[in-house]
Amino acid sequence: MDDQTRMLAGLGGLGGLTQDVGDPDSVRKQLGQPQQDIGDILQQIMAITDESLDEAQARKHALNCHRMKPALFSVLCEIKEKTVLSIRGVQEEDPPDPQIMRLDNMLLAEGVSGPEKGGGSAAAAAAAAAAGGSPNDGSIEHSDYRAKLAQIRQIYHSELEKYEQACSEFTNHVMNLLREQSRTRPISPKEIERMVSIIHRKFSSIQMQLKQSTCEAVMILRSRFLDARRKRRNFNKQATEVLNEYFYSHLSNPYPSEEAKEELAKKCAITVSQVSNWFGNKRIRYKKNIGKFQEEANLYAVKTAVDAANVSAQASQANSPATPNSGSSGSYSLSHAGDAYLGLRSLNGEGLAVAPSLQQQVDTLHRATHLTAGYEELSGSGLFTPHSLDANNSWQDTTNPSSVTSPPGAPGSIHSDTSN
């Protein structure tokens, strides 16, 4: 009994009060305990461990119903409150975490959280708009992006739901446990509340991790999506055809005006800058290796000539014979304007811009009409060989004809080999 008192004094945080440990009576005096001293209570508690479960339950109930219980309970609670005051002070204040708010905002903006369908498509549309990409292949990537985003969204929501469910389950469990324990331990409702908020905080930190990784996933997806749109994607056949037709029907001066570019862009469902890129690439590659493009040139010459023949046939029926210019223009409504404009540009500064343009178009028509008979004839004419084209169409004075005849393995291939 004395030992137990001493133990209590040591364990109960009352050490400072027990000056004279050897004398239990002095402890009692200083604590001001009533006759039924702590030793007795402790004795009873210790005894409970030796009792059967039923007996213990009965004893618990008895203790719970003891008339002193509420008073003791509140006193002990008060003491506890005081001891945890400092901790509570820190925990109490709970401003909305700026980090989690940031993540929330981002997820909302990306369409992961927030309303179901609208958010996702809006975000995808925004991404598409930001990319400023071509509408022809945009739809495929667009839906792809949306599907991936929806997937992320689904995972996010199911995880979030899981967390929330786990959180509420755990909270309930803890609350019940604490409530139950509050019958035998001094646990105030405030303390339970505090515990609940601690649990919530823990779970919200888990949620933050979820949000963070979701944000990362969206960012990765987004960057991939945007990168993918930046990547090279072949134009469709029809677009290439339109561009090639224009190119070969304006072979003498293949520099579409701004208007022509816009028209071509619209026709091909690509951007004006893509048209510019295409013509830039085409010019340089054509010039570098005219021989290689000869077949293609003939092909499109036939095409345009056939169109021209149709047009001129119709025109000649109603009117005088078609001019070479209108004939070679074929079905291009923009060719007239473009050609006239280009003729005035006089890019090469040799004053040859207009004349070769007309000449070339006459040539194109001639070649096309003769092609059905045989290509050799055309080559023999001297006007339709690669060299003659080269001579007639030196768009820029920097043209290097040697590259046309140079075999593969010359400077060009060295460049491509050493580049990578």
Added chain:
DNA sequence: GATCATGATTGGGG
């Protein structure tokens, strides 16, 4: 997977 084709980018010139 090596190679070619091709759209995009970069750097320099005017």
Added chain:
DNA sequence: CCCCAATCATGATC
């Protein structure tokens, strides 16, 4: 700002 030339990077083909 447009063009050329070289180059990069990827798609297509073999």
